Amino acid sequence: MEVLLERPVLVLNRLWQPVHTCSVKRALKLLCLGHAQVVQTEGEARYQTHDICSWVEYSGEERPTAAADLIHSVKVALRVPKIIVLAIYDRIPRKEVKFSRQNVFLRDKHTCQYCTEIFPEHKLNLDHVLPRDKGGKTTWKNIVTSCIPCNTRKANRLPREVGMRLLAEPRVPKWRPLFGLQKQASEHVWQEFISPDRKKVSMAT
Numbered sequence: 001m002e003v004l005l006e007r008p009v010l011v012l013n014r015l016w017q018p019v020h021t022c023s024v025k026r027a028l029k030l031l032c033l034g035h036a037q038v039v040q041t042e043g044e045a046r047y048q049t050h051d052i053c054s055w056v057e058y059s060g061e062e063r064p065t066a067a068a069d070l071i072h073s074v075k076v077a078l079r080v081p082k083i084i085v086l087a088i089y090d091r092i093p094r095k096e097v098k099f100s101r102q103n104v105f106l107r108d109k110h111t112c113q114y115c116t117e118i119f120p121e122h123k124l125n126l127d128h129v130l131p132r133d134k135g136g137k138t139t140w141k142n143i144v145t146s147c148i149p150c151n152t153r154k155a156n157r158l159p160r161e162v163g164m165r166l167l168a169e170p171r172v173p174k175w176r177p178l179f180g181l182q183k184q185a186s187e188h189v190w191q192e193f194i195s196p197d198r199k200k201v202s203m204a205t
Contacts, residue, residue, distance in 0.1 A: 011027075011085075055081075108168075
């Protein structure tokens with residue numbers, strides 16, 4: 001039960017834009033308070049929203065996989081929500097992505113920016129494109145992901161001095177609601193809101 005209660009839930013604002021994530025426990029609390037509704041993510045009524053009463057009713061319908069996704073209380077059993085939409089909040093929070101070792105790896109997709117190979121975190125390092133002893137700063141625009149062999153080869157020199165080229169110019173990442181969230185934690189059904197297919201999205205007239 002505790003594992004299910006801590007599972008991440010995608011939170012949409014009133015305009016159905018992703019703003020952040022919360023735990024299942026928090027999502028159910030918002031649902032019970034009437035501050036949010038659950039977005040149905042499967043079946044013929046996909047994208048239908050539910051208040052607490054209709055979510056209890058929907059949770060009681062028999063499904064082959066329902067048992068693994070139910071949270072039981074003394075009187076009712078509730079399906080674990082994957083997406084909720086807030087009742088009144090319509091803003092998108094603005095903030096910068098925190099500069100950290102893990103977030104640099106995420107920005108660069110765990111790819112060495114010199115040899116272009118993908119590595120697990122324990123085989124990666126951070127490299128100053130312009131070395132610190134030459135005035136290089138520890139910022140988004142001067143730090144890249146590097147595998148240990150490439151990092152050792154480059155040492156405290158400029159990439160061109162050792163015949164190395166960057167895969168891409170380092171930039172400050174554009175903030176998005178789920179930046180930094182472990183890839184394996186996000187639900188497949190979130191992608192339609194996080195990275196919508198522009199070909200399937202038509203402009204309202």
